[in-house]
Amino acid sequence: MARTKASEIERYSSSDKIEKILQGSKQEFLAHGYAGASMDRVALAAGVSKATIYSHFQDKEGLFKGLIEQLARKRFELIFGAQPLEGEPNIVLPQLLAKALTQMLEDKEFQAFQRVLIGESARFPELAQILFRYIAKPGSEIISQYLASHSELNIPDPDAMVWVLMGSIVHLVIAQEIMHGKDILPMESDRLINSLTYLINQCGK
Amino acid sequence: MARTKASEIERYSSSDKIEKILQGSKQEFLAHGYAGASMDRVALAAGVSKATIYSHFQDKEGLFKGLIEQLARKRFELIFGAQPLEGEPNIVLPQLLAKALTQMLEDKEFQAFQRVLIGESARFPELAQILFRYIAKPGSEIISQYLASHSELNIPDPDAMVWVLMGSIVHLVIAQEIMHGKDILPMESDRLINSLTYLINQCGK
DNA sequence: GTCTATAGAGGGATAGAC
DNA sequence: GTCTATCCCTCTATAGAC
Numbered sequence: 001m002a003r004t005k006a007s008e009i010e011r012y013s014s015s016d017k018i019e020k021i022l023q024g025s026k027q028e029f030l031a032h033g034y035a036g037a038s039m040d041r042v043a044l045a046a047g048v049s050k051a052t053i054y055s056h057f058q059d060k061e062g063l064f065k066g067l068i069e070q071l072a073r074k075r076f077e078l079i080f081g082a083q084p085l086e087g088e089p090n091i092v093l094p095q096l097l098a099k100a101l102t103q104m105l106e107d108k109e110f111q112a113f114q115r116v117l118i119g120e121s122a123r124f125p126e127l128a129q130i131l132f133r134y135i136a137k138p139g140s141e142i143i144s145q146y147l148a149s150h151s152e153l154n155i156p157d158p159d160a161m162v163w164v165l166m167g168s169i170v171h172l173v174i175a176q177e178i179m180h181g182k183d184i185l186p187m188e189s190d191r192l193i194n195s196l197t198y199l200i201n202q203c204g205k
Numbered sequence: 206m207a208r209t210k211a212s213e214i215e216r217y218s219s220s221d222k223i224e225k226i227l228q229g230s231k232q233e234f235l236a237h238g239y240a241g242a243s244m245d246r247v248a249l250a251a252g253v254s255k256a257t258i259y260s261h262f263q264d265k266e267g268l269f270k271g272l273i274e275q276l277a278r279k280r281f282e283l284i285f286g287a288q289p290l291e292g293e294p295n296i297v298l299p300q301l302l303a304k305a306l307t308q309m310l311e312d313k314e315f316q317a318f319q320r321v322l323i324g325e326s327a328r329f330p331e332l333a334q335i336l337f338r339y340i341a342k343p344g345s346e347i348i349s350q351y352l353a354s355h356s357e358l359n360i361p362d363p364d365a366m367v368w369v370l371m372g373s374i375v376h377l378v379i380a381q382e383i384m385h386g387k388d389i390l391p392m393e394s395d396r397l398i399n400s401l402t403y404l405i406n407q408c409g410k
Numbered sequence: 411g412t413c414t415a416t417a418g419a420g421g422g423a424t425a426g427a428c
Numbered sequence: 429g430t431c432t433a434t435c436c437c438t439c440t441a442t443a444g445a446c
Binding site: 031032033034035036112115116117118119120121122123125128129131132133136137140156157159160161163164166167168169170171172174175178179180181183184185187191192194195196198199202203205 | 236237238239240241317320321322323324325326327328330333334336337338341342345361362364365366368369371372373374375376377379380383384385386388389390392396397399400401403404407408410
Binding site: 253254261 | 431432
């Protein structure tokens with residue numbers, strides 16, 4: 001099957017054409033979504049012919065899945081690049097939240113990735129689930145265990161608290177940047193981080 | 206202009222064809238997004254000919270905008286149907302959060318609406334902003350003023366706290382239902398509501 | 411392996427009859 | 429106002445030359 005072959009070739013990087021195609025398809029799919037993307041424009045952006053694309057990927061759907069999987073893998077590696085969670089909660093947690101939020105607010109490619117993943121989650125549920133399997137779940141487990149291991153924080157339900165923290169900052173990115181809500185209902189990230197930090201501190205009192 | 210005419214006719218409901226077209230377009234656009242929607246299928250679902258659609262709406266884009274505006278107006282009325290926020294915070298706030306979350310978790314049409322709004326927020330930023338202008342902003346102001354007026358709650362930044370509350374429950378809906386994350390990283394709504402309630406209570410101590 | 415050229419289907423939009 | 433029939437374009441995907 002073409003998709004399988006493409007994945008293997010790409011993993012061992014025996015062809016640069018595959019990488020050019022994925023780069024071109026990234027531009028196209030992240031800008032226009034799945035249905036709005038054109039294979040002609042992918043070929044143009046990648047600098048190859050359409051037939052070359054179809055020799056490496058089964059069809060438009062296979063290319064889209066290949067791209068999303070590659071992008072998810074890259075994000076996964078970014079998470080792993082983070083240092084393990086250690087130290088004083090009063091310092092570590094605000095820093096972690098602020099860093100995660102700032103990075104998401106600045107990273108336009110991540111925002112486009114998130115937009116497409118949500119927008120196509122009816123057509124491709126399994127692709128949306130990749131985000132949870134490889135990024136949200138590992139990340140939330142690390143934070144949850146950190147919260148649970150620091151009993152002085154006195155957090156009754158660490159797993160649920162992670163959803164509060166994660167939800168607050170992810171939703172801010174979706175609302176302010178992805179949906180362009182900052183012009184209508186603005187909120188500074190510092191104020192959100194400060195409030196979350198304050199809430200955590202209040203638990204230990 | 207056809208779109209203006211359509212809006213006026215629809216507002217004074219002088220034609221039932223318009224309503225049928227909007228109904229048909231709702232099925233189509235909410236299921237497939239803007240680019241994935243077909244005007245042929247809209248006509249089929251609405252039970253009218255394609256030419257009739259184009260006699261009431263300028264083009265595909267005008268129909269899409271008309272639909273989104275109508276849906277936003279309906280949601281706006283749902284918000285206004287809610288009783289004003291009064292009473293004991295320990296009772297009112299958990300009830301409000303639980304009711305809002307439950308309604309969003311059960312309302313598949315709202316989830317599809319939200320999915321399309323996010324998915325098309327690059328192509329139609331002004332449509333995504335409707336959600337904040339007519340739903341999120343009025344709602345958040347009511348809650349923020351309620352939090353601020355109850356000084357015994359001792360909340361340092363009510364506006365930011367609203368983002369925590371709103372973000373936590375909206376993100377849960379996006380993650381669990383819209384993106385189908387509940388199979389990978391489940392979270393019961395009760396636990397989230399309980400944690401949010403607990404956090405608010407801790408502020409007053 | 412990669413290209414050009416094209417097939418074949420379906421898209422949005424409209425002309426003209428009624 | 430609404431329909432049928434159709435235009436023209438872009439789309440995905442492939443055949444065949446090199």
